[in-house]
Amino acid sequence: MxxxxxxxxxxxxxxxxxxxxENNRSADTHLYSVPLPEHLGVKLYLKDESTHRTGSLxxxxxxxxxxxxxxxxxxxxxxxxxxxxxxxxxxxxxxxxxxxxxxxxxxxxxxxxxxxxxxxxxxxxxxxxxxxxxxxxxxxxxxxxxxxxxxxxxxxxxERATDWRGNNNIAESIFGQLALEEHPVPRWIVVGAGTGGTSATIGRYLRYQRHATRLAVVDPENSAFFTGWQEHRDGGSCADVTGLPSRIEGIGRPRLEPSFVPAVIDHMIQVPDAASVAAMRHLRDVAGLHAGPSTGTNLWGVWQLVAQMIADGETGSIVSLMCDGGDRYSGNYYDDGWLQAQGLDPAPHEATLRSFFETGTWPA
Known part of the structure; x- marks a missing residue:
């Protein structure tokens, strides 16, 4: 024995x-500065998690x-x-x-x-x-x-397997890479909720380090997370909240998962599925970065927060994640025939993004 x-x-x-x-042999993932019109006064950084050996966050x-x-x-x-x-x-x-x-x-x-x-x-x-x-x-x-x-x-x-205090978690990595930037403490970090683990780790780290940064979580339409967070914010019980399976792979759930910690989230944004696709494709046009649909969900929230900062006269930076590469989705989200079969039309949302980049304002 x-x-x-x-x-x-x-x-x-x-x-x-x-x-x-294996971890010791691995370099950190890149933090890209995404070029935005100078007049917007806001810097956007994307942490490219697609460069891991297995290609994702x-x-x-x-x-x-x-x-x-x-x-x-x-x-x-x-x-x-x-x-x-x-x-x-x-x-x-x-x-x-x-x-x-x-x-x-x-x-x-x-x-x-x-x-x-x-x-x-x-x-x-x-x-x-x-x-x-x-x-x-x-x-x-x-x-x-x-x-x-x-x-x-x-x-x-x-939410419990990752050390939220540091130990080279994703939040600590982000702040280390921002150290020499114009705005080293971002106004917002924007992530999606799949298990809830990433948002829990980042939210806890921000509080532990006493950073002024706020955490925004984006969620696909019909997912349970957004409704659960609203219920928690309003003082209600979110125990019985349910939703529908997400059409955006990797994020959104039909139920509130045990790893989802709503109390560490400062703001949530619900994103139409077709808008996630539009933002995913738009990123390739404006920055040459080929990403998957959950990155598009992140960006749809990012652009709204950028617009709000502009409207409030704020300058600063926002950080989000490039969760995985677009090559994994050539047969669906990058295929117009597949999108049509799913009832997803990104065209109206692409028009919204073009207008935002021209005017710096977000439609009501």
């Missing part, structure tokens, strides 16, 4: 060493979740790793499972992009497809139980 325990610890020690070594989350599972004794040699994911988290977890020699199963809806499924399989994972987003939780739990594996459960553990 003692020998078995020693073997478990020896294996876990080596697994943690491999993950930390979720690389950070996957690393943290694996370390959390290892130090808690939940992940051992031979453990099958199971996750409920719309794609990017599963891609990153498949990579880390392969790094540790562990089998990996991703539970996701059939609507997940083919490009993401191919990436999961490229890293040695397998995909278990379900019809509706509400089914992923139970299916993942059942698969973990039937295989004797571990359900990572990003939606529960995202």
């Amino acid at each position: 003692i020998t078995a325990r020693h073997q478990d610890r020896d294996w876990a020690d080596e697994a943690i060493r491999r993950i930390n070594a 979720k690389h950070r989350l996957a690393r943290s979740l694996f370390l959390f599972g290892l130090v808690n004794g939940w992940i051992r040699e031979g453990t099958t790793i199971v996750e409920a994911s719309s794609g990017s988290t599963a891609v990153s977890e498949a990579y880390f499972a392969q790094l540790l020699g562990l089998p990996f199963i991703a539970v996701m809806t059939r609507t997940t992009s083919r490009e993401k499924i191919a990436l999961i399989e490229q890293f040695g994972g397998t995909c278990h497809l379900v019809d509706h987003a509400s089914e992923v939780y139970a299916a993942a739990e059942e698969l973990a139980a039937s295989t004797g594996g571990h359900y990572m459960d990003q939606f529960t553990y995202a």
Whole structure:
């Protein structure tokens, strides 16, 4: 018995060493200055999370979740790793499972992009497809139980697996990269809510460091997060708040996830799905950056906050995230035929963006 325990610890020690070594080999992600008309008086920075080895912001989350599972004794040699994911988290977890020699199963809806499924399989994972987003939780739990594996459960553990005080988390990285800029303490940081983990980490860090920066969270139409935050802000109970599955991959949920912490969010903006697509495409036109739809959601909120700063006579900076690259979405969000089939028309929102860049004002 003692020998078995020693073997478990020896294996876990080596697994943690491999993950930390992978992190040590990795450079920080770029913080791009996005060119804006000088007369606006506001600087915009995008942190390009697509440059991680697995191509998205979720690389950070996957690393943290694996370390959390290892130090808690939940992940051992031979453990099958199971996750409920719309794609990017599963891609990153498949990579880390392969790094540790562990089998990996991703539970996701059939609507997940083919490009993401191919990436999961490229890293040695397998995909278990379900019809509706509400089914992923139970299916993942059942698969973990039937295989004797571990359900990572990003939606529960995202907010606690990352050290919000620093330790090279994304918030600390942002402020380090802004140190020599004209406005090193941004007026706003703008992120989306998928698990809620990123917004919880950044919101807590801002308060812990006593920064004047405010946190704005953007949310796709029909997602439960926006309504839940409103209920919390107004003093009501958000326990029973529900929404619909999001058409924007990676963010928005049909229920309030355990990792969503509304109290650390200063402002939320609900974004039409077609507007996310318009802003995603607009970014490529104005900055030459090819991003996915959740980045578009971020930017639709960013432009409204820039307009508000201009209207209030404020100068300063705003930071947001480029969550993943656009190559993963060539078969859907960048395909006009697919958009039409989904009832998504970005044209009116593209007109809004053109008008904003010309006038610096946002329509009522």
